[in-house]
Structures are given as structure tokens and as C-alpha cells.
Amino acid sequence: MNIPAFTEAKFPLRTGTKNSYFVVRTPENLIERPILLITIGADCNSALNLPNHNIIPDLFLSAGHRVASFDLPGHGTLIDEFGEGMNNWVNAINAGINVFDEIKKIGIQVIDTVIKEKLAWQNMVMISGTSRGGFAALHIMASDKRVQAAAVNAPVTNIGIVSEFTQISQHPLIKAANTENLISCLANRFIFIAIGETDPRVDAKSCFEFYAKLDAASNLVKPQLFVLPGETHGNTALHRAGHIAGGAFLLYKTAILIRQKV
Numbered sequence: 726m727n728i729p730a731f732t733e734a735k736f737p738l739r740t741g742t743k744n745s746y747f748v749v750r751t752p753e754n755l756i757e758r759p760i761l762l763i764t765i766g767a768d769c770n771s772a773l774n775l776p777n778h779n780i781i782p783d784l785f786l787s788a789g790h791r792v793a794s795f796d797l798p799g800h801g802t803l804i805d806e807f808g809e810g811m812n813n814w815v816n817a818i819n820a821g822i823n824v825f826d827e828i829k830k831i832g833i834q835v836i837d838t839v840i841k842e843k844l845a846w847q848n849m850v851m852i853s854g855t856s857r858g859g860f861a862a863l864h865i866m867a868s869d870k871r872v873q874a875a876a877v878n879a880p881v882t883n884i885g886i887v888s889e890f891t892q893i894s895q896h897p898l899i900k901a902a903n904t905e906n907l908i909s910c911l912a913n914r915f916i917f918i919a920i921g922e923t924d925p926r927v928d929a930k931s932c933f934e935f936y937a938k939l940d941a942a943s944n945l946v947k948p949q950l951f952v953l954p955g956e957t958h959g960n961t962a963l964h965r966a967g968h969i970a971g972g973a974f975l976l977y978k979t980a981i982l983i984r985q986k987v
Contacts, residue, residue, distance in 0.1 A: 728779075729753065729786045736838050738795060740831055745802045747795035747835050748773065749844060750782070756789030758983050760873075761845035762975065763835060763865075765858035767810070768801030769794035772858060780968035781853045781876060781975065788976055791844055795835055797861060798827050811857065811889040818898050825864060825902045832865030836872070847986050849873055851975050855968075856927060856958070857881055859918075860904065867910035874915035874978040876971030878964070879924055879957035880904075883931035904935050912942040917974040919951040919967030926958030949974065 730753035738745040748769050749761075762785045766772030772794040773782055782792040796803045799813025807816035814824045832852075840848050852875045854862035859880025866872040881887055882904040885894030893899055904911075916939070920932045936950045951970045955961030 728783055731786055736835075736842070738831060738834055740798070740803065740827060743803060743805065745796060747793055747831075747838075749791055749793045749839075750786060751791050751844075752786045752789055754789055755791075758846040758987070759790045759844075760847075760849035760851060760979055760983070761791045761793055761839050763793045763795075763832070763850060763852045763862075763872075765794065765797065765852070765854035765861045765865075767857060768796040770801065772854075777964045777968050778855055780965065781972040784969075784972035784976060788979075790979070793835060793839065793844075795831055797857065798824050798831075811887065815889050815893060818893060818896060823898055825898065828861045829864050829868040832861070833869050836869055840871075846983070849979070849982060849986075851875070851979065853877065853971060853975065855879060860884065863904050863907055863911065863916075864902075866914065866916075867907035873982055874917075874975055876917040876919075876975050878919045878967045878971060879921065879927055880918065880932065881927045882935040883928060886928045886931055887926065905938055908935075908939050908942050911939060911948075913944065913946040915946060915974075915978050916948040917951065917971050918948065919953060919971055921953045921955050921957035921959070921962035923955075924957045924959070929957070 731750040734749050735746040764772045764782045766778050785792050807813045817824050839845050852862045852872050855878045859877030866875045885899045923929050939948050953962040
């Protein structure tokens with residue numbers, strides 16, 4: 726897919742004591758009713774530019790919608806004294822910092838700014854994310870009903886299983902952050918999950934269990950599960966298919982919601 730022409734702007738973020746920013750891309754061919762997709766990876770550069778990760782945002786840009794992204798704590802501009810990557814989260818948690826609350830606060834701040842700046846038609850916001858970005862996307866959606874739909878690829882659902890966290894898997898913040906605790910806030914909302922039959926990094930079995938519990942709790946709107954042959958977080962699953970399917974899901978929901986509001 727050819728990357729559509731766009732302009733890029735940065736908006737300030739305040740995360741705890743740190744100054745950061747989030748990026749908004751506006752397509753050259755902006756449609757009359759553009760909604761905004763927030764896409765999350767480790768950092769905004771990887772979420773917007775890495776192969777496969779960039780499929781959903783590029784689909785939205787190609788369709789004439791805006792796309793935003795930001796750095797997660799311990800990534801990009803938010804690398805700090807606690808280190809880099811998910812080890813940053815472990816060190817911050819051991820220091821008494823609730824990293825997961827910080828992620829939710831960032832997401833809500835992004836949505837607040839997007840709406841204030843009138844970057845989303847009728848305040849319509851959707852979200853996507855991969856791996857730890859999928860985990861973040863589910864937390865933000867659970868915390869903010871302004872998120873209309875989510876598509877997550879190979880998401881972390883039980884963070885205590887991820888290798889960096891095994892030594893603190895029984896920490897109250899880790900146990901509370903597992904996505905099964907979000908189900909009451911995610912039930913009956915538009916959610917798409919793609920993952921391989923196996924996944925050694927985030928544990929596909931945990932993801933399937935989360936999906937089953939979410940499905941059981943949803944009597945009006947059912948979540949959708951897209952299982953890829955092979956291994957995600959490995960080289961045997963066709964990652965591209967999961968991202969394309971997630972993008973199609975979100976664009977379909979976008980079309981339905983726009984039609985309802987017109």
C-alpha cells in the first residue's frame with residue numbers, strides 16, 4: 726500500500742513531571758467527516774512507521790481520516806531514570822509508581838486535546854495497538870467511553886506472564902492491570918482481537934481466556950476474535966493479515982457510526 730500524503734503536527738503532553746508530545750497526521754485528502762484513530766506501539770515512531778504496525782494508521786489516512794500516536798512510558802521521549810522499555814515499567818512499579826495509571830492519563834489527555842482542537846468529527850475516536858500497545862489501548866478504552874471501537878493485535882492480556890514481569894507477577898499493581906479486570910468496562914463495545922494460535926511472548930492462551938470472558942459478559946455487542954495460523958511474536962504468523970483485518974473492522978464501524986450521526 727502506498728503511504729498517503731499527510732501533514733504532521735505535534736501537541737504537548739504532560740505526564741507526571743515529564744514533558745512530551747503526541748503526533749497527529751492529517752491526510753492531504755481529508756474527507757468531510759474525518760474521525761481520529763489513536764494508534765499505539767512502544768513509541769509513536771514505531772506505531773506509525775514500522776512495517777505491519779503502520780497498516781491500520783495508513784488505511785485510515787488513505788480513507789481520509791486523521792491518525793494520532795504517542796510514546797508509552799519508558800519509550801521514546803519518556804525514557805527516564807527507570808530505564809527503557811518494559812524494564813522501565815518494572816523499575817517504576819518497584820519504586821511505587823503506577824505506570825498503568827500513567828498510560829490511561831496520557832490517553833485521556835490525548836482525547837481531551839483532540840476534541841478541544843476539533844480534530845475528530847462529532848468527537849469520534851477509535852484506537853488500535855499491537856502487543857504492549859494493544860494492552861495500553863484496552864486500558865484507555867476501558868477508562869474513556871469516548872473511544873468508539875478498538876482493534877488490538879497480539880495484545881498483552883496477562884502482564885504477569887510477560888518475561889520482564891515474572892519476578893513481580895504477584896505485585897498488586899500487576900494483578901490489577903490484567904485485562905480481565907477491565908471486562909465490566911469493555912463489555913458490549915466494538916472490540917477486535919487478532920493473535921496467532923501460539924504466542925510465546927504474550928501467551929495466546931491468556932488472550933483466548935480474556936476473549937472468552939469478554940464474550941460471555943457481552944450480551945448486546947460481541948467482541949470479534951481473528952486467530953492467525955502460526956505464532957505471533959514470532960515469524961510464522963501472517964501478521965499483515967491480522968492488521969488488515971483489524972483496519973477493516975475499524976473502518977466498517979467508522980462508516981456505520983458516521984451514517985448514524987448524519
